Amino acid sequence: MTDKLKIALAQANPKLGDIEGNIALAKEFRSEAEAEGAELVVFPELFICGYPPEDLVLKPSFITACEKAMQDLAELTLDGGPAMLMTGPLSENGKLYNAVCLLEDGKVSATRYKNKLPNYGVFDEVRVFEPGPLPGPIPFKGVRLGVMICEDMWFPDVAECLKETGAEMLIVPNGSPFDHEKGDARLNYAVERVMETELPLVYLNQIGGQDELVFDGGSFVLNGDKSLPVQMPCWKEDLLITEWERGADGWACTTNELKDPGSAMSRIYNVMVLGLRDYVEKNRFPGVVLGLSGGIDSALSAAVAVDALGADRVHCVMMPSRYTSEESLDDARLCAEYLGVKLDTVPIEPAVEAYNGMLGDLFAGTNQDITEENIQSRIRGVTLMALSNKFGKMVLTTGNKSEMSVGYATIYGDMCGGYSVLKDLYKTLCFEASEWRNNNFESHFKGPDGLVMPKNVIVKPPTAELREDQKDEDSLPPYEVLDAILHALVEDEKSYAEIVAEGFDGPTVTRIQNLLYIAEYKRRQAPPGVKISTRNFGRDRRYPITNGFRDNR
Template identity: 45%
Template structure:
């Protein structure tokens, strides 16, 4: 009986940094070879370029740069099979490839057969589908190679089984959404049963623009039992051992990191999304407006957990409508989290703008214009701090507000990254309560008080919107489940409210198109998942 050790190299590349990613791949191979001498080292999908490289794949120099990386990896590989993902030009076509390296050579390649082209995925824009399975002898074990979506479809596993494979290795770049890990594990168990062979799966980790790849690489036995699960949200080297008796490969029990509750997963996803966006783009830190409300309060906590308090600057920008409670709560939270905190009144700035606009506004009545002007005064201050100090401005609008346009262009929407863009308001409250179970971070009064933009005397969000518990259910049905207005009404929601909310969602596409990106946590975020025209005459709610 032979023993086979497989290393799962769950790493965090930077998109486009082919040289840096290749350095990391080589260093990881050397590290795991030195510490554990595995026979196989498995990396994630497209790890050489990072995922998704999008239109970088169309750059004329990419083939040359990838070829150079392939040669460097080959030169660094010794007596272990190393499987690495990269884009590969061949005969005028581009493939999503997995290269198998051994003893200083690239000995074989597999081209991804099932190209996802839905939601955040757009692979048919770039890649040609592979047509053939790859099964090769790895220390006596007939081993198949596949890439991500290939295990979400039936065909590649059936073809590998027909070729005599006894082990499936899968390179993956599978982004997070709430509940995704449970789906993955059920899927891998199904494929293992289908093929009658273990499946070893290595997933990417790290944030890339709005996407977060959560890692949690794993191995599943031939009968669908979970044998190993790597930690989520961080780079990690794990090892899976197997016994080969000449006919079957049996995985030995490995380390299984516990699954986290969904709420904790969402929180960690938001933290990693902020950390990698800030660090990979080279910002010195972040600045955000701290209003004393729950959205900015949760955003501040996430920023501190992502970057540390020394890289977070919070600014309270009061106006005549700002309550003493908001001032007290903002200061209390800043002190709790130990961030750099400053108070800058917008009163004089607002008055200056109003004086400049006096002739234009003569004979008009006070309306939303004056409220929006307050938000824009704040946006100017935050952007000035950003420019001067090299900080990224974090905006704090939640998904409910973004959906219905309850925000101000060039005001509270001014910034580079929206921490809560895909987080519904009701979930904001859940996450705030969860964060306080880790340590005191958000004053309880911030969580308990009725939400308000404080742009007018006595203003509350529910003066303009239905209760968030109602609003969020309607938005979920319309945005994430694609239900029509009538279907939502049949579920028990008021007709007038449904049509008013859906009309707001449709009308505010122009705002969302100008909004900063934010971390995706659902299957239908505003961004790559949901692409609607701004100029259109589609009937509301149909």
């Protein structure tokens, strides 16, 4: 029986579906851990295939490849190096499980299955996996490891079962995505399990972006006395060797490594950077192209893109019309100068005149309205897509959650593109994030230290500039009011009566609710974007397009 143990925590960034690449990454982490004397390397949830695999795991050939990879990694442990707690999908008796395996001495020496399958928000594991039985501990070098997978930690019975069957420490591989209102929930649930069992707990989370989800890392260790000896960094891959000793009160981690998780706005900005970076990198785009209007949304999107990819991979385009002000042109130029990006100008007036000529006979006798405004937006979308097709860079859309909520966006126009970093960020938070980035810089950002956008972009009244003297507040309530109502409707699902009781104008609440519902068809056709809140449009909030319900009293 050993009294000391070195456990390596591999806070890794797998690519979903890239089994060979993930196995190569696992070998790299294991080699580094071996060089530092680790005896066991722990990997995040479903590492072999990536998380969340969704319906990919329903493909038999995919499961076969994952299971072969697990066996190949097991054989690797014949070399005398560290064992691995490796994760992946496994089938048994015609059923598919979310599994963790102990790989040692050239074989799979133990297997445990996830017991609690999440079926809410972005999770729908019940569709593809079977729940496993309550697990017992895994013996390793005379230590009984209580291994439970992600959601298993959020409920008491799995940890209780492990304690009652002799576990001496709890190890939790995770695929836990970021949302800015989750706060300390992970740590709080971990503390609850430690208090109930009096056992130390290792919480290992993956890192990286997967479509709309971003995994922020932030892995940690709690000792049995609820102290926090280890807090790993957010937003980056990392390997940490934790040292453990058995004492009179059981096992305890003696490593002291505490990284600052950052402020709330730092986390929001970083999740956009990491989400965009991995979406571009993992889908092998050479970079991004976006319209730079001189407004705050495009300026913030450009700043995130430069911080994620570097200025040389970001192409900005001004597309002025007759309604574009000199102020907007100056702000766009200065923003591009601050960021160091390539900036081209493509005036859209010739295309606008062409459309007027094409449609003139059909539109005869009508007044100009939103139709002509949307034509301008769609011309810009076609222009950006042409540049994307010609040069390969992905179009980055720049709309925010406030606009997407109420349909203040043109389908096939400014909604046109491959990805959106602001999709789940309300307008008021766009202002806050812009202010934060102008005053903060982090070492992993690829953009400049200092100002990344003119201050005028942040303080001037927002406008789409699709007609003379247009301002957003001509059509919408002030964003402070709009965003508060939207948060109540979207994130909190509050009733009309509850929102009005908070002091909001009844007719305004009715109008915003109606706009929210009728814009659902647009959101269904919008590009994916970084999930930031507890309820993003898409994976979290699934409302019908055809919907006659209105809560107006």
